[in-house]
Amino acid sequence: MIEHLPILQVLVPLLGAPLCIIVRNPRMVGLFALSISTITFLVSCSLLQQVLQNGTIVYELGGWAAPWGIEYRIDYLNSYLLLLVSAMSAIVLVASQSSISRELPRNRHMLFYTAYLLCLTGLLGILCTGDAFNVFVFLEISSLSSYTLIALGNDRRALTAAYQYLIMGTIGATFIIIGVGLMYMMTGTLNMYDLAQRLPEVHNSKTVLSAIGFFIVGVCLKLALFPLHLWLPNAYAFAPSIATAFLAATSTKVAVYVLIRFIFSVVGPVFVDTVLPLQEIFVVLGVSGIFATSISAIYQLNIKRLFAYSSVAQIGYMILALAIGTPLGLTATLIHLFNHALIKAALFLAIGGVVYRVGSAQLSHFAGLGRQMPWTMAAIVAGGLSLIGVPLTVGFVSKWYLVLALLEKGWWPLTILVLISSLLALIYVWRIVEWVYFSSPRIVLDEVKDPPLSQLVPIYILVIANFYFGIDTSLTVGISKKAAEMLFGGVF
Amino acid sequence: MNILGLYNYWIVVVLMMIGFYVVIAHENLIKKLVGLSIFQTSVFFFYISMGKISGATAPILDDKYQLYSNPLPHVLILTAIVVGIATTAMGLALVVRIQEAYGSIEEHEIQAQDTQDQMESQLEAYGFRKKHLLSIKNLDE
Numbered sequence: 001m002i003e004h005l006p007i008l009q010v011l012v013p014l015l016g017a018p019l020c021i022i023v024r025n026p027r028m029v030g031l032f033a034l035s036i037s038t039i040t041f042l043v044s045c046s047l048l049q050q051v052l053q054n055g056t057i058v059y060e061l062g063g064w065a066a067p068w069g070i071e072y073r074i075d076y077l078n079s080y081l082l083l084l085v086s087a088m089s090a091i092v093l094v095a096s097q098s099s100i101s102r103e104l105p106r107n108r109h110m111l112f113y114t115a116y117l118l119c120l121t122g123l124l125g126i127l128c129t130g131d132a133f134n135v136f137v138f139l140e141i142s143s144l145s146s147y148t149l150i151a152l153g154n155d156r157r158a159l160t161a162a163y164q165y166l167i168m169g170t171i172g173a174t175f176i177i178i179g180v181g182l183m184y185m186m187t188g189t190l191n192m193y194d195l196a197q198r199l200p201e202v203h204n205s206k207t208v209l210s211a212i213g214f215f216i217v218g219v220c221l222k223l224a225l226f227p228l229h230l231w232l233p234n235a236y237a238f239a240p241s242i243a244t245a246f247l248a249a250t251s252t253k254v255a256v257y258v259l260i261r262f263i264f265s266v267v268g269p270v271f272v273d274t275v276l277p278l279q280e281i282f283v284v285l286g287v288s289g290i291f292a293t294s295i296s297a298i299y300q301l302n303i304k305r306l307f308a309y310s311s312v313a314q315i316g317y318m319i320l321a322l323a324i325g326t327p328l329g330l331t332a333t334l335i336h337l338f339n340h341a342l343i344k345a346a347l348f349l350a351i352g353g354v355v356y357r358v359g360s361a362q363l364s365h366f367a368g369l370g371r372q373m374p375w376t377m378a379a380i381v382a383g384g385l386s387l388i389g390v391p392l393t394v395g396f397v398s399k400w401y402l403v404l405a406l407l408e409k410g411w412w413p414l415t416i417l418v419l420i421s422s423l424l425a426l427i428y429v430w431r432i433v434e435w436v437y438f439s440s441p442r443i444v445l446d447e448v449k450d451p452p453l454s455q456l457v458p459i460y461i462l463v464i465a466n467f468y469f470g471i472d473t474s475l476t477v478g479i480s481k482k483a484a485e486m487l488f489g490g491v492f
Numbered sequence: 493m494n495i496l497g498l499y500n501y502w503i504v505v506v507l508m509m510i511g512f513y514v515v516i517a518h519e520n521l522i523k524k525l526v527g528l529s530i531f532q533t534s535v536f537f538f539y540i541s542m543g544k545i546s547g548a549t550a551p552i553l554d555d556k557y558q559l560y561s562n563p564l565p566h567v568l569i570l571t572a573i574v575v576g577i578a579t580t581a582m583g584l585a586l587v588v589r590i591q592e593a594y595g596s597i598e599e600h601e602i603q604a605q606d607t608q609d610q611m612e613s614q615l616e617a618y619g620f621r622k623k624h625l626l627s628i629k630n631l632d633e
């Protein structure tokens with residue numbers, strides 16, 4: 001049993017998804033999905049523990065040895081992200097039942113959970129697998145189910161958002177298979193570990209260069225790097241709140257993982273640095289993305305859209321840290337991956353609580369809610385502080401390591417730009433605070449109060465995690481450092 | 493370089509660009525999906541022609557054959573075809589719902605309706621501010 005954990009990680013939610021349709025009953029299906037998600041969380045905990053004890057786990061699917069069969073490789077990097085994704089999924093599901101009972105008709109609940117578990121399967125599969133084509137397959141499983149999740153939103157704009165995401169996501173995924181195909185053409189293997197060994201022999205060919213180009217552009221579409229982010233704001237704004245919380249906390253993070261895995265484990269950082277001007281491209285796109293999208297966030301009237309733009313800005317920070325190209329920079333990226341997931345899950349769940357009571361995420365409808373929904377609003381403020389990077393929050397830890405990495409590299413001007421950009425975050429968070437606490441309530445109804453405990457508890461678990469991991473950084477920083485060292489050491 | 497001998501790759505490139513152009517340039521949501529399908533199909537062709545070795549057979553061990561071609565790319569493309577069908581089906585289903593919700597599948601008409609929604613919600617936000625001011629006045633009176 002214990003040696004089959006890597007495949008169970010993916011198999012449990014995959015089998016759970018169709019069972020949701022059999023369960024049917026709206027109440028039961030929520031509990032069922034939650035228990036499936038909890039099992040995957042426990043599996044990921046035990047995987048992480050094993051990796052910390054014994055190092056990389058290699059699992060051969062169906063007993064076929066590596067270059068022929070598909071192989072799952074769990075190391076520091078992906079066990080850390082497996083833990084993150086499965087934990088976020090379980091926490092978000094706790095809040096799901098009451099939240100979607102307001103946002104979706106009863107007969108769609110089971111379909112929602114089916115799509116949700118399939119999306120989880122895809123994300124966990126991308127993280128587990130050590131096979132380049134398998135990444136594409138799981139990417140499409142998670143993408144197709146997230147289009148469904150988004151299209152389930154109440155507003156009709158959810159449909160166009162899902163359509164737009166479908167078009168851009170499919171172009172991205174197709175670029176990824178073109179890249180994988182070109183690499184296969186040159187090396188005759190799809191196994192990432194094999195690719196890493198055979199690619200250096202053919203590094204000079206134009207085929208490999210174009211393969212890397214296609215792959216990176218495809219992944220950047222998926223992770224919503226600045227000029228390719230156009231699908232994201234509407235998708236997050238109009239999806240059901242639970243879907244937004246889940247996708248914001250996990251899906252772009254997993255795409256960032258694919259990029260890191262590809263750069264460090266498959267082609268190797270040396271090659272990327274010397275042959276491609278990737279560092280310059282990422283610095284320019286990262287910084288311009290941070291500024292452009294933070295400024296857009298300031299002008300948003302829909303609070304979900306506001307935080308969606310802020311998500312794109314946070315991805316800019318991750319890519320900037322990645323571009324530094326030192327172990328410390330990579331550590332900063334990995335820490336921010338984790339921390340940003342905590343922040344955004346807390347914020348979007350809290351907004352989900354407001355949508356549950358008020359029925360809208362328009363900023364103007366938040367007026368005066370500070371008195372009517374004190375706990376929810378406190379959670380939003382706590383998340384906002386974390387986003388700005390106030391000390392004692394996880395946001396501070398992320399910014400601290402990013403600034404350290406930039407200084408170590410000697411990039412002074414960028415350090416100053418990063419600090420200025422935090423002020424932009426301050427502005428958009430302040431706008432919310434102003435509406436929430438300093439304007440008089442618009443809806444004076446008795447029923448506007450904090451959401452039920454089933455939503456408040458997960459929100460506060462995340463808020464407390466925001467502070468806990470801001471003070472005790474041994475888990476996040478410890479594993480991130482180990483993963484960064486491993487990736488720079490060239491050990492896969 | 494043998495340009496004619498690589499004709500299958502030229503077909504792939506031409507199809508890919510046709511598909512990509514249609515996705516970007518067309519307003520009609522169905523036409524966009526058609527373009528997307530052509531774009532994906534070009535990749536299928538690419539994988540299949542990559543896996544073919546002239547004069548080689550399927551990997552069946554027999555004394556008569558010396559040269560085998562690897563069937564793996566073809567198998568991969570079976571998977572990719574399934575994914576492509578799922579994507580197209582999903583896209584078409586969305587277009588049906590969009591047609592029901594907006595009464596149109598032309599991108600600019602949908603955008604015009606969305607902009608109007610946006611304007612209305614903006615007006616609502618500012619209208620609220622006016623009401624807010626009014627209510628304070630009322631209190632003063």
